Amino acid sequence: MLQDSEKQWSETEKQIAQQALQTAHQRETSALIANIRDRASSLTELEDLWYLHDLLSTKRHEIDGKYEYNQSTIVFDFARLVKEGWLRLEDIQGLKPETLSKISVLARM
Amino acid sequence: MLQDSEKQWSETEKQIAQQALQTAHQRETSALIANIRDRASSLTELEDLWYLHDLLSTKRHEIDGKYEYNQSTIVFDFARLVKEGWLRLEDIQGLKPETLSKISVLARM
Numbered sequence: 118m119l120q121d122s123e124k125q126w127s128e129t130e131k132q133i134a135q136q137a138l139q140t141a142h143q144r145e146t147s148a149l150i151a152n153i154r155d156r157a158s159s160l161t162e163l164e165d166l167w168y169l170h171d172l173l174s175t176k177r178h179e180i181d182g183k184y185e186y187n188q189s190t191i192v193f194d195f196a197r198l199v200k201e202g203w204l205r206l207e208d209i210q211g212l213k214p215e216t217l218s219k220i221s222v223l224a225r226m
Numbered sequence: 227m228l229q230d231s232e233k234q235w236s237e238t239e240k241q242i243a244q245q246a247l248q249t250a251h252q253r254e255t256s257a258l259i260a261n262i263r264d265r266a267s268s269l270t271e272l273e274d275l276w277y278l279h280d281l282l283s284t285k286r287h288e289i290d291g292k293y294e295y296n297q298s299t300i301v302f303d304f305a306r307l308v309k310e311g312w313l314r315l316e317d318i319q320g321l322k323p324e325t326l327s328k329i330s331v332l333a334r335m
Contacts, residue, residue, distance in 0.1 A: 146272045146275075149275065150269050150272065150275055153266060153269060153275060153278075154266050154267065156266075157262060157263050157265075157267065157269075158263065158266070158267060160259050160262060160263050160266075161259065162259075163255045163259065166255075166258065166259055166262060166282070167286060169262075169282070170282040170283065170286055173275070173278070173279040173282065174279065174283075177276060
């Protein structure tokens, strides 16, 4: 069923998807930068510094994998991003209504 | 030659050395915390965030190893810390004059 929909993605849809990924990436990384800046501004203990390091290690690993465009998982990737708040359904307007509703349903699971 | 001097370290000298290691550790980590706080305060780019992460990874690894008390390498460890500016010769007053001068010579190499 997913394979059927994949075949039907037009070039325009793929471009919309690519652009939306970039937008979400921008949102998540901007929020991360602001978060790290805030946390760092009140750093006084070594323990907190290493906590910051652990947080960065986790986030870097997570972000590196999450924004690769992969046609076979893009619906699930988008659903995850919507759920996490980095992607909005309006960012992917132009995709087929059934794709949008699938993403929307998955995002609420 | 080093082994001879090792045998001659009294308990008092070992305590002085332990204390000095802690002092140097405190200096280096405080400077690191201040450095990270400063760098983070002007963070705007993702590239700079990952640079900060790399820096923390390196420093954490370095600091973890550097402050282990090891009697067989303590003279060299102290020389390195003096060279780097984290330890001062006055912190290790109470060690034998020949130990102090060895550290001092090594620190200038």
